[in-house]
Amino acid sequence: MKSLIDILDFSVEEVNALLDTADDIIANPDKYAECCKRKKLATLFFEPSTRTRLSFEAAMIELGGSVIGFSDAQNTSSSKGESVSDTAKVISCYADIIAMRHPKEGAPLVAAQAASIPVINAGDGGHNHPTQTLADLLTIRREKGSLENFTIGFCGDLKFGRTVHSLINALARYEGVRVVLISPDELKLPSYVKTDVLDRKGISYTQTTDLEAVMPELDVLYMTRVQKERFFNEEDYLRLKDSYILTPQKLTAAKKDLCILHPLPRVNEISVAIDDDPRACYFKQVLCAKYVRMALILKLLKEAGKIV
Amino acid sequence: MNIDSIHNGFVIDHIPAGRGMKLYELLGLDALDCSIALIKNVPSKKMGKKDIIKIDADISLNLDLIGFFAPDVTVNIIRDGVLVEKKSIALPEYLTGVIRCKNPRCITSCEQELAHKFKLTDAENHVYRCIYCETKASTEQ
Numbered sequence: 001m002k003s004l005i006d007i008l009d010f011s012v013e014e015v016n017a018l019l020d021t022a023d024d025i026i027a028n029p030d031k032y033a034e035c036c037k038r039k040k041l042a043t044l045f046f047e048p049s050t051r052t053r054l055s056f057e058a059a060m061i062e063l064g065g066s067v068i069g070f071s072d073a074q075n076t077s078s079s080k081g082e083s084v085s086d087t088a089k090v091i092s093c094y095a096d097i098i099a100m101r102h103p104k105e106g107a108p109l110v111a112a113q114a115a116s117i118p119v120i121n122a123g124d125g126g127h128n129h130p131t132q133t134l135a136d137l138l139t140i141r142r143e144k145g146s147l148e149n150f151t152i153g154f155c156g157d158l159k160f161g162r163t164v165h166s167l168i169n170a171l172a173r174y175e176g177v178r179v180v181l182i183s184p185d186e187l188k189l190p191s192y193v194k195t196d197v198l199d200r201k202g203i204s205y206t207q208t209t210d211l212e213a214v215m216p217e218l219d220v221l222y223m224t225r226v227q228k229e230r231f232f233n234e235e236d237y238l239r240l241k242d243s244y245i246l247t248p249q250k251l252t253a254a255k256k257d258l259c260i261l262h263p264l265p266r267v268n269e270i271s272v273a274i275d276d277d278p279r280a281c282y283f284k285q286v287l288c289a290k291y292v293r294m295a296l297i298l299k300l301l302k303e304a305g306k307i308v
Numbered sequence: 309m310n311i312d313s314i315h316n317g318f319v320i321d322h323i324p325a326g327r328g329m330k331l332y333e334l335l336g337l338d339a340l341d342c343s344i345a346l347i348k349n350v351p352s353k354k355m356g357k358k359d360i361i362k363i364d365a366d367i368s369l370n371l372d373l374i375g376f377f378a379p380d381v382t383v384n385i386i387r388d389g390v391l392v393e394k395k396s397i398a399l400p401e402y403l404t405g406v407i408r409c410k411n412p413r414c415i416t417s418c419e420q421e422l423a424h425k426f427k428l429t430d431a432e433n434h435v436y437r438c439i440y441c442e443t444k445a446s447t448e449q
């Protein structure tokens with residue numbers, strides 16, 4: 001049973017085909033309006049993430065399917081001690097596909113090993129969030145026309161930011177991608193990502209603490225949130241959270257066709273004044289996330305033989 | 309090497325010097341009542357010094373554990389006093405139930421009876437990562 005746990009579970013060809021489907025859904029939504037009629041998506045959210053859950057639910061509804069699920073583990077059998085594996089087996093009897101979010105790393109993989117229906121990882125702790133990566137790829141491809149030959153700057157929390165690691169992993173498989181890492185020293189990209197991904201794939205990258213200095217080079221700027229829960233003490237958080245805030249003034253030296261992304265929610269990393277700038281693509285990214293989830297549900301249900 | 313003393317069993321050869329005792333413990337050999345020899349610091353042309361373990365019993369050896377802990381060892385299988393097979397132990401692709409994931413945020417820390425499983429992700433540097441959370445395995449455990 002094909003599931004999506006890690007973005008690297010899909011080959012580059014599979015990812016490209018998925019993005020093609022998403023493009024087609026955007027162009028011809030009516031064509032897809034009944035594709036998943038009488039099919040059920042189970043959203044199993046063991047930790048709350050309203051944004052991601054609603055995106056999955058909207059995706060399934062727009063495909064003509066319906067949704068069952070829960071959004072808080074407090075009221076489920078897992079609070080009585082049921083294993084992830086048992087939950088997956090039980091839900092396999094009710095639904096056609098699962099989207100699972102869980103605070104423990106690897107929980108969706110455990111579910112996929114036990115379930116008889118496809119499982120989509122909708123975020124497992126600080127580990128993977130492959131549908132966010134697919135949304136990032138779709139947005140970049142739609143804005144830039146291709147996933148090759150561009151320079152992307154990652155700014156903010158590159159140490160704990162799983163969306164960053166995952167997108168770097170995915171982009172490393174395309175030609176001519178240059179990476180600029182912009183973060184305070186405390187939140188630098190972990191060295192294993194540099195050695196295992198960037199160095200191994202021969203991706204050229206530079207590292208800096210100065211966002212403005214590298215701004216003119218960038219085709220894509222990926223901003224991230226500096227999360228409070230990643231810090232052991234309040235002092236470090238308060239000192240660092242404002243270090244990398246994007247303001248209209250910092251954008252003066254940027255390219256005219258820069259594409260600004262952010263996995264959202266933002267706290268204050270991007271000034272609201274930038275929202276009306278045509279280069280701000282983070283709300284388009286949210287829309288892309290829904291469409292790419294639609295494409296993903298279609299792909300997995302097709303491969304499982306549940307729809308034609 | 310001298311295998312006279314072994315009738316049916318194994319000679320684990322080319323263990324990096326100093327690791328024999330730890331391997332002895334990990335393989336649970338102290339629990340066996342057959343004759344077992346742990347020979348330390350044997351001169352070796354290839355390695356300078358090496359450790360050797362001889363086991364005179366037909367037990368089931370955890371080759372994955374040996375491969376992970378002491379790669380490049382040779383396991384000689386002795387039957388009726390004759391060397392019947394010389395196995396070079398390569399790094400296993402997966403380690404299941406051999407070592408534990410120490411990441412408290414990993415699903416292995418709470419899921420009932422879930423085997424801890426690691427995958428070889430970098431053969432050159434002997435790196436194993438948990439298949440669930442990708443935490444690097446440590447040889448020190």
Ligand SMILES: [Zn+2]
Nearest residue numbers: 409414438441
């Ligand atoms: Zn783990």
